[in-house]
Amino acid sequence: MSAAVKKDGVLAGQVAVVTGASRGIGEAIAIRYAMEGAKVVVTARTVEDGDHVLPGSINSVVQRIRDAGGEANAVRADLALGEHRENLIKETEEIYGPVDILVNNAAVTYFVPVKDFREKHYNLMMQVQVYGPLHLAQLVLPNMREKKAGWILNISSHAALHPPQGAPGGGGTVYGMCKAALERFTTGLASEVYADNIGVNVISPGLVATPGVVYHKLISDDTPKEAVTPVEHMAEACLRLVYGDPSKMTAKITYAKDMLEEYKLEPADLIG
Numbered sequence: 001m002s003a004a005v006k007k008d009g010v011l012a013g014q015v016a017v018v019t020g021a022s023r024g025i026g027e028a029i030a031i032r033y034a035m036e037g038a039k040v041v042v043t044a045r046t047v048e049d050g051d052h053v054l055p056g057s058i059n060s061v062v063q064r065i066r067d068a069g070g071e072a073n074a075v076r077a078d079l080a081l082g083e084h085r086e087n088l089i090k091e092t093e094e095i096y097g098p099v100d101i102l103v104n105n106a107a108v109t110y111f112v113p114v115k116d117f118r119e120k121h122y123n124l125m126m127q128v129q130v131y132g133p134l135h136l137a138q139l140v141l142p143n144m145r146e147k148k149a150g151w152i153l154n155i156s157s158h159a160a161l162h163p164p165q166g167a168p169g170g171g172g173t174v175y176g177m178c179k180a181a182l183e184r185f186t187t188g189l190a191s192e193v194y195a196d197n198i199g200v201n202v203i204s205p206g207l208v209a210t211p212g213v214v215y216h217k218l219i220s221d222d223t224p225k226e227a228v229t230p231v232e233h234m235a236e237a238c239l240r241l242v243y244g245d246p247s248k249m250t251a252k253i254t255y256a257k258d259m260l261e262e263y264k265l266e267p268a269d270l271i272g
Contacts, residue, residue: 003035003068003268003269003270003271003272004035004271005034005035005037005065005069005070005271006035006036006037009035009036009037009038010036010037010243011033011036011037011038011101011242011243012036012037012038013037013038013039014033014037014038014039014100015039015041015092015096015097015099015101016030016033016040016041016099016100016101016102016103016242017040017041017088017089017092017099017101017102017103017140018030018033018042018043018103019043019044019077019079019103019104019105019106019132019136020043020044020105020106020107020155021043021058021061021105022042022044022045022046022056022057022058023044023046023054023055023056023057023061024056024208024231025105025205025208025231025235026042026044026103026105026106026155027056027061028231028232028234029105029234029235029238029239030042030061030065030072031064031065031070031235031270031271031272032232032236032238032239032268033101033242034065034068034070034071034072034271035068035070035268035270035271038071039096040070040071040072040073041072041073041074041088041091041092041095041096042058042062042065042072042073042074043058043075043076043077043079043088043106044057044058044077044106045077045078046058047059047074047076048060058074058075058076059074061074062074064271064272065271065272067271067272068271068272070271073096075087075088075091075092079127079132079136080108080127080128080132082135085132085135085136085139086139088136089136089139089140098140098143098144098147099140099143099144099150100144100149100150100151101150101151101152101153101242102136102137102140102151102152102153103152103153103155103238103242104133104136104137104153104154104155104182106128106129106132107125107128107129107155108124108128108129109125109175110125110171110174110175111170111171111172111175112171112174113169113171113173114173114174117174121174122174125174125175125178126178129178129179129181129182130178130181130182130185133185134185137152137189140152141193141198144193144196144198145193145196145198148197149198149246150193150196150197150198150199151199151200151201151241151242151243151246152186152189152198152199152200152201153200153201153202153203153238153242154182154185154186154201154202154203155202155203155205155238156179156182156183156203156253157175157179157204158206158255159172159175159176159179160176160179160180160182160183160204161176179204182202183202186201186251186253187200187202187251187253190250190251191251194246197246198246198250199241199246199249199250200250201241201249201250201251201252201253201254202253202254203234203237203238203252203255203259204254204255204256205229205234205255205256206228206229206234206255206256207228207229208229208230208231208234229257230267231270232268232269232270233256233257233267235268235270236260236265236267237254237255237256237259237260237265240259240263240265241254241259
């Protein structure tokens with residue numbers, strides 16, 4: 001599929017908030033939603049290129065969308081802070097109106113064995129990856145319930161799966177615990193809001209060569225090419241999880257590869 005913005009796409013007029021969208025998977029999701037006509041609020045801590053050790057920023061993602069004819073705005077938010085979460089939704093509503101789609105993608109990760117894990121790092125990870133998504137859901141649900149429509153999509157990881165007995169540990173226990181909690185939160189919330197016509201899903205990308213994954217050396221020259229998921233595949237799967245009939249598309253714990261196969265999706269090239 002070619003890269004272009006379709007004003008009358010499947011998300012036309014929908015207001016979408018994508019967290020952790022300055023780079024990587026979040027950036028790709030924000031761009032793909034904008035390509036389908038969504039009004040996208042791109043949020044993360046990194047406002048300008050050079051503000052972070054990793055490349056990318058919310059302003060550069062917004063510019064990429066606008067240059068292609070899409071609609072987007074940047075709102076800086078540190079999702080470890082409750083007041084920032086509240087301000088994110090407040091600013092979104094002031095710019096575009098009530099949120100139709102919330103994507104909880106932001107993550108702060110420390111890969112450290114349990115014996116050495118520091119309490120402040122644990123608390124930070126739980127705030128950003130577990131309580132943050134719950135709090136943001138609380139902030140957007142009143143309007144979704146009033147409209148009887150809405151979507152919440154949480155981004156998980158294969159780290160949520162239990163490791164085989166005897167498998168070598170790599171310091172990912174707390175990260176996996178956060179993602180497992182996020183998956184259980186997803187299915188529980190999906191049950192709570194099912195009667196309100198709100199879809200809640202969670203998806204894992206597989207191994208994507210994002211700046212963060214490369215930085216943490218989770219991909220190396222020895223990693224087989226077939227083991228790496230193109231970011232366009234994840235973006236396409238995340239698009240499919242936020243439109244259609246919520247009574248049928250909800251409470252999914254799924255994976256990018258499975259979504260592409262189940263719905264016969266052809267990933268689009270991303271604009272910019």
